[in-house]
Amino acid sequence: MLPADEDLVVKYVEHGDERAFRTLVDRHQERVFGYLLGMVRDREVANDLFQETFLKVISALSRERGSYTVQGKFLGWVLRIARNAALDHLRARKKWKDVSSSQTDDEVDYWEKLPDESPLVDVLLHRSEQSEVLRDSIDALPEEQREVLLLRHEADMTFREIADLTGCSINTALGRMRYALINLRRQLMAQHSKDLTEVAE
Amino acid sequence: MKNEKRDILLHLYGEADSESDLRTLLLKSDLKDEHTALSETKFRLDLRKRDRPDIRVIETIMTAARTGDTGSGVSSRIDRGPLQRISRLKKMFIPAVGIAAIILFSVGVGLYSVQLKSNSASLLSASGQNDLVPPESLYRFVPSRQGTISPSGSVNNELSWDDQSTLSTLNGRINTMKPSGLLDWGESAVPLEMLPGSNPRGFQTAGSIRK
Numbered sequence: 434m435l436p437a438d439e440d441l442v443v444k445y446v447e448h449g450d451e452r453a454f455r456t457l458v459d460r461h462q463e464r465v466f467g468y469l470l471g472m473v474r475d476r477e478v479a480n481d482l483f484q485e486t487f488l489k490v491i492s493a494l495s496r497e498r499g500s501y502t503v504q505g506k507f508l509g510w511v512l513r514i515a516r517n518a519a520l521d522h523l524r525a526r527k528k529w530k531d532v533s534s535s536q537t538d539d540e541v542d543y544w545e546k547l548p549d550e551s552p553l554v555d556v557l558l559h560r561s562e563q564s565e566v567l568r569d570s571i572d573a574l575p576e577e578q579r580e581v582l583l584l585r586h587e588a589d590m591t592f593r594e595i596a597d598l599t600g601c602s603i604n605t606a607l608g609r610m611r612y613a614l615i616n617l618r619r620q621l622m623a624q625h626s627k628d629l630t631e632v633a634e
Numbered sequence: 635m636k637n638e639k640r641d642i643l644l645h646l647y648g649e650a651d652s653e654s655d656l657r658t659l660l661l662k663s664d665l666k667d668e669h670t671a672l673s674e675t676k677f678r679l680d681l682r683k684r685d686r687p688d689i690r691v692i693e694t695i696m697t698a699a700r701t702g703d704t705g706s707g708v709s710s711r712i713d714r715g716p717l718q719r720i721s722r723l724k725k726m727f728i729p730a731v732g733i734a735a736i737i738l739f740s741v742g743v744g745l746y747s748v749q750l751k752s753n754s755a756s757l758l759s760a761s762g763q764n765d766l767v768p769p770e771s772l773y774r775f776v777p778s779r780q781g782t783i784s785p786s787g788s789v790n791n792e793l794s795w796d797d798q799s800t801l802s803t804l805n806g807r808i809n810t811m812k813p814s815g816l817l818d819w820g821e822s823a824v825p826l827e828m829l830p831g832s833n834p835r836g837f838q839t840a841g842s843i844r845k
Binding site for chain 2: 445454476483495567587592593604610617618
């Protein structure tokens with residue numbers, strides 16, 4: 434049975450067991466890096482932010498032994514640091530637009546109020562490989578939808594955890610996820626139709 | 635409606651509570667279509683190849699974990715553009731300028747007050763009044779039409795708005811007590827009758843004066 438994250442953290446903090454920390458990094462690197470890469474859409478910047486995130490983790494663990502246990506789950510804590518780093522980067526580049534919680538917490542008519550981003554269908558690029566098409570389609574999503582999708586599919590967070598991390602209600606997180614999937618499907622279908630047309634010609 | 639679509643999504647990701655029955659939900663055609671569409675897209679996402687960071691990044695992190703030195707790794711970060719540098723400069727520059735301005739203002743006020751005091755002292759010493767006039771009298775209101783005392787001790791007629799009787803009396807006494815120039819320190823004594831203002835007849839008893 435694999436040791437829990439908490440046990441590995443204790444081994445590293447209390448006994449200086451760097452192998453325990455290496456196990457933590459190996460275990461969560463894809464989740465954290467996948468989220469960062471999806472957010473910033475630049476591999477070099479994602480590498481940079483990934484490094485910054487884990488250096489902050491090391492610094493916090495060595496400086497304050499109690500800070501981790503107060504924060505809760507290790508991955509959630511690391512993703513919070515990673516998210517702050519990503520948002521800091523995006524804001525610096527003026528590519529991020531915050532969504533006020535007051536606009537999205539109205540759960541009564543939330544499903545009806547959410548805008549439909551159907552124009553995104555027309556943004557699909559001319560790519561043949563499905564993975565590239567999928568990546569481009571994710572990149573073309575609105576920031577809020579893309580972040581929830583990345584946190585769910587890359588970081589494997591639950592919708593409750595996503596809501597806590599992003600500071601929105603669980604209904605808002607679910608609504609963003611639903612529209613992300615709907616928009617992705619539209620784009621993929623549009624690309625599929627385009628490919629069929631090209632083959633026929 | 636909205637709760638049913640929410641439940642569809644929660645079932646799709648294995649987060650639905652036990653009370654919600656997926657089979658019941660899928661009996662409705664619109665919900666079934668929604669579930670099909672969302673599950674197809676989710677399937678595509680689940681098949682995605684996962685990305686990993688570069689090995690050099692992992693090595694840097696592990697070196698920091700071993701040594702505890704996290705400073706060099708942070709400083710080697712890729713440049714995040716000028717905007718953040720400007721904001722950092724602003725954060726440091728604005729308080730520094732504020733503090734410097736406060737210090738300069740305090741020093742300026744101090745120098746000005748010192749200069750004001752020295753100017754007042756030099757004016758007083760030049761007029762020879764610094765031993766007679768208390769410092770607070772410098773800041774007292776002085777009417778522009780105040781009367782002036784002539785060198786001989788007489789009061790001008792312009793003193794009409796103020797009661798100058800006390801001043802005139804005091805000036806008269808000073809004038810009376812002014813040394814004549816003949817009587818200096820260390821000279822031989824002279825009879826009181828010779829002093830200016832004395833009765834030439836010499837000392838008289840009190841009883842004779844009353845008469």
